[in-house]
Amino acid sequence: MDFKQILESGYREVLCRYLEESSEAALYQGQMFSRKSIKQQISPEEIISIHCKVLKDLFPDISKEILDSFDFLIEFMMNYGLAYHEYQSLKDKQFEIKSEIEMAASIQEYFLETSxxxxxxxxxxxxxxxxxxxxxxxxxxxxxxxxxxxxxxxxxxxxxxxxxxxxxxxxxxxxxxxxxxxxxxxxxxxxxxxxxxxxxxxxxxxxxxxxxxxxxxxxxxxxxxxxxxxxxxxxxxxxxxxxxxxxxxxxxxxxxxxxxxxxxxxxxxxxxxxxxxxxxxxxxxxxxxxxxxxxxxxxxxxxxxxxxxxxxxxxxxxxxxxxxxxxxxxxxxx
The missing domain is CATH 3.60.40.10 (PPM-type phosphatase domain)
Incomplete structure (x- = not known):
């Protein structure tokens, strides 16, 4: 069984437990699954795709409109991910510039100090x-x-x-x-x-x-x-x-x-x-x-x-x- 099958099987188990129990324990199990997925560098879009496949298996009569909405969500998350990474990159650069300016101000104060x-x-x-x-x-x-x-x-x-x-x-x-x-x-x-x-x-x-x-x-x-x-x-x-x-x-x-x-x-x-x-x-x-x-x-x-x-x-x-x-x-x- 390849990793994708293992991932899909694990997700099915976590989702089914939550749908049956709606408990804090089931949510915690979902959090643990999320951390493992992050370590394996599984993207949010892949998780949504697996979620959609599991729903089809669990609920064969699920409406086409609901399934189509997941296609929209996948596209949305891909664009969101790109925008989010760009935003984080700009924030990091802004923080770096701010740190450099604060250091320059400190050095200026030291060198130009006069009593x-x-x-x-x-x-x-x-x-x-x-x-x-x-x-x-x-x-x-x-x-x-x-x-x-x-x-x-x-x-x-x-x-x-x-x-x-x-x-x-x-x-x-x-x-x-x-x-x-x-x-x-x-x-x-x-x-x-x-x-x-x-x-x-x-x-x-x-x-x-x-x-x-x-x-x-x-x-x-x-x-x-x-x-x-x-x-x-x-x-x-x-x-x-x-x-x-x-x-x-x-x-x-x-x-x-x-x-x-x-x-x-x-x-x-x-x-x-x-x-x-x-x-x-x-x-x-x-x-x-x-x-x-x-x-x-x-x-x-x-x-x-x-x-x-x-x-x-x-x-x-x-x-x-x-x-x-x-x-x-x-x-x-x-």
């Missing part, structure tokens, strides 16, 4: 929140005895390519000669690195500033980056931080313009990415005045508490759904 400096001369607060798993924004502090340098960058692009771009910029900054300290020179060097190594479809905006403790000046330059704010404590007024310069990675030989601000006690320097100014509500992009109003609301707090409260309020305005990466840094002279 917020604690100094007597200036209170510093910083927050950066990714809209998705991978953050397209990047910020970094470099501290020495005389000054603190701060960089904010935003990749025009998302996902893993954006994370790789940020890693490139981070190592470009780490590789700069110690003699290069002026913001415009820093951007010029990073632009050459980006132009040589980035794909033509990838660009980076960047803001780079240096706070000098000795004379309390803030010198800065920008490469196509979103304008921040400067708060004058004496007049209790805001002005935009003037910035001019092309994004990194477009042309090799670009000279960046440098600016300087004298920072008085109580003054604040507000640096951000376009994910802050381009936050959207039902009525469109928020006005820049909303950001300055929030700064005034929380300026009695520490700089870190300020940025965290401003983020929560803007997140609430967007119904807790960030549409772009959000980075906000505040320097407050003490």
């Amino acid at each position: 917020i400096p604690k100094v007597d001369e200036v209170d510093i607060g910083a927050i950066s929140v990714a809209a998705k798993k991978i953050n397209g924004d990047f910020y970094r502090f470099v501290e020495d005895e005389k000054s603190i340098s701060v960089a904010i960058a935003d990749v025009i692009g998302k996902g893993i390519p954006a994370a790789l771009c940020m890693t490139l910029i981070k190592y470009g900054m780490d590789s700069l000669p110690k003699s290069i300290t002026k913001p415009n020179d820093v951007l010029g060097n990073l632009n050459r690195v980006a132009e040589k190594n980035l794909d033509s479809s990838m660009f980076i905006t960047m803001f780079y500033g240096v706070y000098d403790f000795g004379n309390h000046t803030f010198t800065y330059a920008a490469a196509g980056h979103e304008q921040g704010f400067y708060y004058h404590a004496a007049s209790q007024s805001f002005e935009d931080l003037t910035t001019r310069g092309m994004v990194l990675g477009v042309e090799q030989d670009i000279t960046y313009e440098q600016f300087e601000k004298k920072v008085n006690p109580g003054d604040m320097i507000v640096m951000l990415s376009d994910g802050v100014t381009e936050s959207r509500t039902e009525n469109g992009f928020i006005e820049r005045s909303i950001i300055t109003d929030l700064i005034q609301t929380y300026m009695h707090l520490s700089a870190q508490e300020m940025v965290e409260n401003i983020y929560r309020d803007i997140e609430k305005l967007q119904k807790y759904e960030l549409r772009d990466d959000f980075t906000l840094i505040i320097f407050k002279r003490l």
Whole structure:
């Protein structure tokens, strides 16, 4: 007796027992039979075909319509099986991609991690929140005895390519000669690195500033980056931080313009990415005045508490759904 005959005989026995008893024991016997069939790689269509044959033997007077319905069921199960396997394959690929993205996000967080400096001369607060798993924004502090340098960058692009771009910029900054300290020179060097190594479809905006403790000046330059704010404590007024310069990675030989601000006690320097100014509500992009109003609301707090409260309020305005990466840094002279 070949295996198909053994299979048909076993199925007949299980089915007959269930039809006679309709018991849990009979159902359990059917489950055991199913497991054996799976081990022998018997397809669902073959089981249905055997079921149909057994019914014919057990009930010779069974109507033709019922038997024909099994032909339909066999065809249906074949198509269903193909669709199910395709669905499972897509789910597996989706899970694999998700795992890779989570790993990339973890590696990005490790490589780009930077601590917020604690100094007597200036209170510093910083927050950066990714809209998705991978953050397209990047910020970094470099501290020495005389000054603190701060960089904010935003990749025009998302996902893993954006994370790789940020890693490139981070190592470009780490590789700069110690003699290069002026913001415009820093951007010029990073632009050459980006132009040589980035794909033509990838660009980076960047803001780079240096706070000098000795004379309390803030010198800065920008490469196509979103304008921040400067708060004058004496007049209790805001002005935009003037910035001019092309994004990194477009042309090799670009000279960046440098600016300087004298920072008085109580003054604040507000640096951000376009994910802050381009936050959207039902009525469109928020006005820049909303950001300055929030700064005034929380300026009695520490700089870190300020940025965290401003983020929560803007997140609430967007119904807790960030549409772009959000980075906000505040320097407050003490």
